[in-house]
Amino acid sequence: MTKLARVCDSIVARIESGALREGDRLPSESQLAAGFRVSVGTVQKALSRLAHSGLISREHGRGTFVSGSRIGAADVNYLRFRDAEGRDLPHYIRVTSVRRLMRKGPWSEFLGAQAGHIRIERLINVGGKVEIYSEFWLRETEFRRLNGVDHGALAKNLRVMLGQQLSLPTLRVDQWIRFDRLPQPVLRKLGLRDQPGFIMEMRGYTLRDQPLFYHKVSAGPFSHNLVIVR
Amino acid sequence: MTKLARVCDSIVARIESGALREGDRLPSESQLAAGFRVSVGTVQKALSRLAHSGLISREHGRGTFVSGSRIGAADVNYLRFRDAEGRDLPHYIRVTSVRRLMRKGPWSEFLGAQAGHIRIERLINVGGKVEIYSEFWLRETEFRRLNGVDHGALAKNLRVMLGQQLSLPTLRVDQWIRFDRLPQPVLRKLGLRDQPGFIMEMRGYTLRDQPLFYHKVSAGPFSHNLVIVR
DNA sequence: AGGGCAAATTCCTATATAGGACTTGTTGAC
DNA sequence: GTCAACAAGTCCTATATAGGAATTTGCCCT
Numbered sequence: 183m184t185k186l187a188r189v190c191d192s193i194v195a196r197i198e199s200g201a202l203r204e205g206d207r208l209p210s211e212s213q214l215a216a217g218f219r220v221s222v223g224t225v226q227k228a229l230s231r232l233a234h235s236g237l238i239s240r241e242h243g244r245g246t247f248v249s250g251s252r253i254g255a256a257d258v259n260y261l262r263f264r265d266a267e268g269r270d271l272p273h274y275i276r277v278t279s280v281r282r283l284m285r286k287g288p289w290s291e292f293l294g295a296q297a298g299h300i301r302i303e304r305l306i307n308v309g310g311k312v313e314i315y316s317e318f319w320l321r322e323t324e325f326r327r328l329n330g331v332d333h334g335a336l337a338k339n340l341r342v343m344l345g346q347q348l349s350l351p352t353l354r355v356d357q358w359i360r361f362d363r364l365p366q367p368v369l370r371k372l373g374l375r376d377q378p379g380f381i382m383e384m385r386g387y388t389l390r391d392q393p394l395f396y397h398k399v400s401a402g403p404f405s406h407n408l409v410i411v412r
Numbered sequence: 413m414t415k416l417a418r419v420c421d422s423i424v425a426r427i428e429s430g431a432l433r434e435g436d437r438l439p440s441e442s443q444l445a446a447g448f449r450v451s452v453g454t455v456q457k458a459l460s461r462l463a464h465s466g467l468i469s470r471e472h473g474r475g476t477f478v479s480g481s482r483i484g485a486a487d488v489n490y491l492r493f494r495d496a497e498g499r500d501l502p503h504y505i506r507v508t509s510v511r512r513l514m515r516k517g518p519w520s521e522f523l524g525a526q527a528g529h530i531r532i533e534r535l536i537n538v539g540g541k542v543e544i545y546s547e548f549w550l551r552e553t554e555f556r557r558l559n560g561v562d563h564g565a566l567a568k569n570l571r572v573m574l575g576q577q578l579s580l581p582t583l584r585v586d587q588w589i590r591f592d593r594l595p596q597p598v599l600r601k602l603g604l605r606d607q608p609g610f611i612m613e614m615r616g617y618t619l620r621d622q623p624l625f626y627h628k629v630s631a632g633p634f635s636h637n638l639v640i641v642r
Numbered sequence: 643a644g645g646g647c648a649a650a651t652t653c654c655t656a657t658a659t660a661g662g663a664c665t666t667g668t669t670g671a672c
Numbered sequence: 673g674t675c676a677a678c679a680a681g682t683c684c685t686a687t688a689t690a691g692g693a694a695t696t697t698g699c700c701c702t
Contacts, residue, residue: 221657243664473694
């Protein structure tokens, strides 16, 4: 492991552990260099790398600060239902099952086959009708830390919940969108006959750029206006 | 302008002008440093910055090379129609108008209001039915360089055409997807009554990260399976 | 011809150093 | 009290240098 990698890693660890929190100022370049026993140049390289990935932000003459919400509006798309005037329609999330499943799939490929995987299955009701089917996959190791968490928290934005409750913030999200046939079980859950629908897949990564969650969202033909917004 | 910026810019210019082509090896760090009258460290910083943006690739012990197709499969989504077996359906592109328009819109905001803008309007026929309406906006300055180009070239992938014919390759693409009501004129062109549809907007940037094109694609409810693939 | 070794070339990591640019707080003149 | 000048602290750009790591090349030997 290079010194550069060690410095990056240590700083990430401080943020992960909560020793450094959003908005906090990091020690100056020279202080960090002294602390890590490396040259200032190495610290600079580490800081600009972390700044580039959005974890911290550097301000000329002021200092280096831990960024606010890492994942910004520009990074990820959300599903929304809107009425004709463009207003968001109210939605209601119901958790239908939380189970450990042995099945293989894109989630196991992504999260790693060695550990067990938990699926949080949810149905989202928009304007009085069940419109969205959501599967959120987590590794068992991370899921165990959810024991103390209120069950109602699972009916919120799970990515945000992971960051706030478990201090497992998401650094970035890969996202795919498809518009294709829906599989049988999903059709049944949404109360649809064989029809094409809308499928969005997301892969979330931790601050260390390690796999964190796999999220799949499906929707049938819309009775309202489905909008994908940033 | 900093030396670093000058070095980056000069290298980009060499690629843009065709002096360096895909797969070519750049001069070594020390040669570049001597050529630009800067230190090796500055050249290294410039090269790793360009490598990070995907323009070049560095190979330990071998050299630095101009990357192949800059915009990879991972960077941009494409629209495809597929049959039940997942095979791509053949499509046919017809150019319906190429005009200078004074209207304001997202394109003028992006491409800059100072210059005139050209709209290349196209209809895409999939499996015998007009399914997609496409608007491709360019600045007038860039468009003029298209004079010598065969008109049939406008019925191909315009981003690729810009790169090959005009040596204006696209470095990156911003992309938004919406599923919403379609405006009247689009409905008429696709032969639809008032219906929600599928809207994809793209903004292309040059090697210098300057605005290059604005592209908007609309599709109605699909009679085949519409897939957005990378 | 082919194998093995050394040298040259290339990029990579790291250090030490110098001065510039931006921000903030203090001091002093008015 | 207000404003200008100053100083200290911070990040930013750039240089020169050293050695290490990966690859290619040339040469010698068999």
